[in-house]
Amino acid sequence: MTKAEKIAGISRILDDLYPTVPIPLDHTDPYTLLVAVLLSAQCTDVRVNQVTPSLWAVTDRPEVMKTLPVEEIREIIRPCGLSPSKSAAIKELSRIIDEEHGGVVPQDWAALEALPGVGHKTASVVMSQAFGVPAFPVDTHIHRLAYRWALSTGKNVVRTEADLKRAFPRESWNKLHLQIIFFGREYCPARGHRMTDCPICSVYGRRSLLKLENK
Template identity: 85%
Template sequence: MKKAEKAAAIQEILERLYPEVPIPLDHSDPYTLLVAVLLSAQCTDKRVNEVTPHLWAVTDRPEVMKDLPVEDIREIIRPCGLSPAKSKAIKELSRIITEEHGGVVPSTFEELEALPGVGHKTASVVMSQAFGVPAFPVDTHIHRLAFRWALSTGKNVARTEADLKRLFPRESWNRLHLQMIFFGREYCPARGHRMRDCPICSVYGRRSLLKRE
């Protein structure tokens, strides 16, 4: 089976399993999404969703956040981990958004990636989920699945992103990356995974990995 045919078959399975794909991070606008995605680095979405209401109770507006003491922000977001770096980034990006973008989260990759604490993956999530721009954010789940399904070499997330964008229709990227995240969590976890019991790996998994089981 050609790789493109495999990709189409996998997409059909994901569509059947996840016809509805809610955005995992709770948010009310591009700014709260941006902050939530930043907090999700090396932290679960569940934990972020538990923490952000406490932050929004203080403020969910960049023009106010920029004036909060960084120590106050750090104390609230501490359960998310990496709080010293994340709190500084939240305060500074809030200042930049307020002073340089009129209080509005910028809607280009270049401007987003110029913000403190915002890398390509974070920018991709915001572009796709807040602004509807086709993007394919690659997190650890997607990176793992793309390798297990032999859709990418798995050398790095940049290569995985490029490979997936080449295989799947552009109009499906925003939906598909969420479907893959949900599938990875439910059926294809990093640990304790048996490929032969997986709805996709059992049929389309990388042969070298299947042989090990």
Template identity: 80%
Template sequence: MTKQEKADDIHRILEELYPTVPVPLDHVDPYTLLVAVLLSAQCTDVRVNKVTPALWALADEPRLMMEQPVEDIRAIIRPCGLSPTKSAAIKELSRILVEDYGGEVPQDWAALESLPGVGHKTASVVMSQAFGVPAFPVDTHIHRLAYRWGLTTGKNVVKTEKDLKRLFPEESWNKLHLQIIFFGREYCPARGHRMKTCPICGPYGRRSLLNKEQ
């Protein structure tokens, strides 16, 4: 079985299991999605979704957020971890959005990635989920699964993103990265993985030289 054949089968399995997928982070517009994704760094989506209602009650748009004391933002988002860095980034990116972009989140890769606290993965999520631009956000979880499934030999998320973009059609990227996240949580966790019953690793885990057991 070639790597492309494996990718095609994995795509088919994910489509069967997750024909529709919601965005895991609660949000109402590009700005709240941007902030939620920033908060999700080294934090679970579940915890972020518990924290953001209080944050939106404080300020749910850039102009209001830039006016808040950073200490007040930090107090709310503390459960997400890295609160000193994240709170400063949220306040500063809000100021930049107001002063440079009319209070709107820019639909532009370079502009997004230049914002405080916003890296390529965060920009990819916003571009794909807020604006519908084809992107393949790769975090450590997707990187782990792609390596486990033999879809990449990359040692970092940059190489993994390139490999996945080559294997899957562009029109599938925005949905597929969410399908992989949901599949990983339900069937293919880092710990306690039951290979024999995993819909993907069961058929391929022991037969493909491209796949390494984790």
């Protein structure tokens, strides 16, 4: 099997299972998406979606968020974990967006990644899902599956992102990264997973892992 055949096969399975993919974090605009993605660090999307309505009930605008005491933000987002650092980041990035970007989330990689609490992965999610810019955010699900499917070495997320961008067409990235996330949660979890029962791993999985499972 060639690499092109593998890529085509994986894409076909994902398209069949997930012809449309909703953005898992509830939001109304780039700013609320940015805050929700920041909150999702080491927290489930389900929990974030349970917490953000309470935050938006106070404000969903950076010009107001920057004026809130950090303790108030922290108390609201506490269930998401890491609330001291996340609340400080939300307050400060709101100030920067309001005062330096006219109250609008910048549609710019460097400006996004310069915001407090915003790394490359968070910026990638915002650029792809809010602005439609081709990007391939790599979370733990994607990193794990790329290794299982022998699409990347699994050494680090930077390498995984580069490998996946080389493997798949640029126009597919924004939809594909969501498809892989949904597939990982439903069919290819971290624990209790049997590759031989998986729609993709059973056909396109890393041979060494399949052999180890079949011993």
